[in-house]
Amino acid sequence: MNTQSYYQYHVFVCTNQRNDGRPCCEDQQASQLRDYMKKRVKDLIPKAQANIRINNAGCLNRCSLGPVLVIYPEAVWYNFKNQTDIDEIVESHLLQGKLVERLHIKD
């Protein structure tokens, strides 16, 4: 199917909270880091430059690699741990279109 993406970058951050002792993204402040990412994008990237959406999502089922986010339509997955990682994803990937190798999850 040949469609143009409504969002240039549509980011989904796994913010799933498990309560059964298994690892989950929300155990590592995924929601807070998603909120931070949203703010950084708003501060750094004018909407006229790129139509970007940063969403929470349910369990992306890559828990052992988490916290994780995925950027569509490119289907690029990242692990992140803190604000420094988020800054790099925003400033490199979303602002300049450059993959962040050190955080990239290779399938």
Place this chain on the structure above:
Amino acid sequence: MNTQSYYQYHVFVCTNQRNDGRPCCEDQQASQLRDYMKKRVKDLIPKAQANIRINNAGCLNRCSLGPVLVIYPEAVWYNFKNQTDIDEIVESHLLQGKLVERLHIKD
């Protein structure tokens, strides 16, 4: 960037609940229909045939068109109202790779 998608079809269903009177997907049973979609995919499509994930997501910001879902990496958006619509999206798009014209949101 040139990567292969981890999920062949990664579906995000907006299940956002607003409490300010504005329209939102969750007012129209989006979560229930997402659960139904997940079950239908499990029943109809063996994992060996297609690696599919059906996720809840926060507000996708297309509220007036809702309930909405988006299928990545294709970036195809659908409006749906009931189980019949979900059945058609599962059986046509996810099972046969055919766009459902009557539900498709053209950007």
